[in-house]
Amino acid sequence: MITRALLTDDRTGKWFLAIVLGLAVVVPLLHLVVPPSSPFHISTATLALLGKYLCFALLALSLDLVWGYCGILSLGHGAFFALGGYAMGMYLMRQIGTRGVYAHPVLPDFMVFLNWKELPWYWYGFENAWFAFLMVMAVPGLLAFVFGWFAFRSRVTGVYLSIITQALTYALMLAFFRNDMGFGGNNGLTDFKDILGFPVQANATRAALFAASAVALALGYLVARAIVASRLGKVLVSIRDAESRTRFLGYRVEHYKTFVFTVSAIMAGIAGALYVPQVGIINPSEFTPANSIEVVIWVAVGGRGTLAGAALGAVLVNFAKTTFTTGFLAPYWLFMLGALFVLVTIWLPKGILGTLYDFWARRRPAEKSAAKSETVPQPAE
Amino acid sequence: MTTLVPTDAPAPLTPSLLYLDGVTVSFDGFRALNELSLQIAPGEMRAIIGPNGAGKTTMMDVITGKTRPDTGEVLFDRGVDLTRLDEAAIANLGIGRKFQKPTVFESHTVEDNILLALKGDRRARAVLMARTSAEEARRLDEILEIAGLTAQRERLAGLLSHGQKQWLEIGMLLAQDPKLLLVDEPVAGMTDAETEATAALLKRISAADHSVVVVEHDMAFVRALGVKVTCLHEGSVLAEGAIDTVSENPRVIEVYLGR
Numbered sequence: 127m128i129t130r131a132l133l134t135d136d137r138t139g140k141w142f143l144a145i146v147l148g149l150a151v152v153v154p155l156l157h158l159v160v161p162p163s164s165p166f167h168i169s170t171a172t173l174a175l176l177g178k179y180l181c182f183a184l185l186a187l188s189l190d191l192v193w194g195y196c197g198i199l200s201l202g203h204g205a206f207f208a209l210g211g212y213a214m215g216m217y218l219m220r221q222i223g224t225r226g227v228y229a230h231p232v233l234p235d236f237m238v239f240l241n242w243k244e245l246p247w248y249w250y251g252f253e254n255a256w257f258a259f260l261m262v263m264a265v266p267g268l269l270a271f272v273f274g275w276f277a278f279r280s281r282v283t284g285v286y287l288s289i290i291t292q293a294l295t296y297a298l299m300l301a302f303f304r305n306d307m308g309f310g311g312n313n314g315l316t317d318f319k320d321i322l323g324f325p326v327q328a329n330a331t332r333a334a335l336f337a338a339s340a341v342a343l344a345l346g347y348l349v350a351r352a353i354v355a356s357r358l359g360k361v362l363v364s365i366r367d368a369e370s371r372t373r374f375l376g377y378r379v380e381h382y383k384t385f386v387f388t389v390s391a392i393m394a395g396i397a398g399a400l401y402v403p404q405v406g407i408i409n410p411s412e413f414t415p416a417n418s419i420e421v422v423i424w425v426a427v428g429g430r431g432t433l434a435g436a437a438l439g440a441v442l443v444n445f446a447k448t449t450f451t452t453g454f455l456a457p458y459w460l461f462m463l464g465a466l467f468v469l470v471t472i473w474l475p476k477g478i479l480g481t482l483y484d485f486w487a488r489r490r491p492a493e494k495s496a497a498k499s500e501t502v503p504q505p506a507e
Numbered sequence: 508m509t510t511l512v513p514t515d516a517p518a519p520l521t522p523s524l525l526y527l528d529g530v531t532v533s534f535d536g537f538r539a540l541n542e543l544s545l546q547i548a549p550g551e552m553r554a555i556i557g558p559n560g561a562g563k564t565t566m567m568d569v570i571t572g573k574t575r576p577d578t579g580e581v582l583f584d585r586g587v588d589l590t591r592l593d594e595a596a597i598a599n600l601g602i603g604r605k606f607q608k609p610t611v612f613e614s615h616t617v618e619d620n621i622l623l624a625l626k627g628d629r630r631a632r633a634v635l636m637a638r639t640s641a642e643e644a645r646r647l648d649e650i651l652e653i654a655g656l657t658a659q660r661e662r663l664a665g666l667l668s669h670g671q672k673q674w675l676e677i678g679m680l681l682a683q684d685p686k687l688l689l690v691d692e693p694v695a696g697m698t699d700a701e702t703e704a705t706a707a708l709l710k711r712i713s714a715a716d717h718s719v720v721v722v723e724h725d726m727a728f729v730r731a732l733g734v735k736v737t738c739l740h741e742g743s744v745l746a747e748g749a750i751d752t753v754s755e756n757p758r759v760i761e762v763y764l765g766r
Contacts, residue, residue: 353635356634356635356636356637357622357623357634357635357637358631358634358635358637360615360619360622360623361623361634363612363614363615364612364615364623367612367613367614368610368611368612368613370573370594371606371610371611371612373593373594373595373598374571374594374598374603374604375598375623375624375629375679375683376595376598376599376629376683377595377629377634378595378629378630378631379595381630381631382631385631
């Protein structure tokens, strides 16, 4: 019911949800039911790839919520994604049990290798799926809340904020690289066996994880849309466009920013948690600043401030990445990515979806004024 | 949220809505405000004139919490110390501000600009759940009417003309329903007809029991307002009184009006 109310004047949203939920059903069926001999069969590799794209789409959506609507250009959103991924990885490590190389019933292999005798306190509880899933949201959310509270209260904005978000993810990368942090150091967490009792590598599990990613993306869209369409969403846009004016109207800008930043980080964490079992590994390279910058490019390409566009941009750019990083063009991918960003900034400053919206908006008033008389009040542009 | 701070200062003789006493603000040794004292009575409209750099905008910054004074008292509405509050708290106490350059939310519609300015609970949770009430819709219509923007309500504010943006901003101030309005150069860049309409609008607002402080360079406009005038110079009050008295003051002529 709420969904229907939300989507009444959101045509893009209806299409977006229809496509994403359609994928959630069709892709697993094509993988599981259609025989491999058929040209419609989706291979395990393709399924994993598509699932990865959906997780990236959710990450892009979360960034668009803060950047597109509140003007917070986070260059560290990969950190929240990676933290969600680590929380999931810790759960998956605890599910290995005695099947590890060292067959230790409690300690993951890397701890045995480091000669640790007992589980560090911060690994407690992660054998429990519900606790782990809660941490997937709580850890990135809490970090974003604390970070946002201090940064936004001190009125750090613009490029300075972007730089400290970058520093945040870089610092976390360095920390997670250290073996004595207890997160597997350089190698990270891998060799997962089961998730919720099902083998991670099994086709049915992969199909279910894909469907879960699609559903998470759809829910993420609905949450973001609900925020953006509310009066609070209008305040966010006001903050983006004229922060001090918003303050002089009596809005506590720092509270609004912290709220939306935290929600966004939780979404990014969920995306990371769904990503890890599908790719089978999480390591500190996920914290690389370059990763977070790539997310910004996805959103810019798809159209910032459009939500669905951000998801579209993530899928398109990653599809291009998959295509061009295999084959003779591989050494030039980063140049292509850079060029893409420059070209989009110059020729498509509103991204793909933003440009399409402009195009439709320009056509529609023309149709209207042709049909109605001249005295019609100015249409919204 | 608002803290009432008792003061040791003797209560001013007339109950004033805004009370500035001995306010000094220095930027890198430059005294933007120098022992400035000023009082605005409830319901009063006051015009502030003065040459560039006289401290007019700094005074507004101090009152709205953007700038902290080095010394001096800034009291509002029976003793609330404004120097301890931030912009949002001061706005919620009932002080609205219009900037020199029209600042409206350009990617919102005219209607949404007013809606966001309407007096109400500004806490994030309340705003997240807010639905436009019948009372809000009525106020919205009323303010659009007063600001002469009813026909433009669905348009994006960024597409309005300069004069319309100025009125929209005044409309947003009205929506806030503040006790005190600070209006910085409302007629800069306006045509004569728009200037007259703006003077009428401000008088109407002041008649509805709002105190209004107008900073303006346009002497014809100040004359049209027909209110008490304060001339600032080098951060303090040079002359104060009726427009004719002030404009005949030799010091005012020397530093501001010119011969």
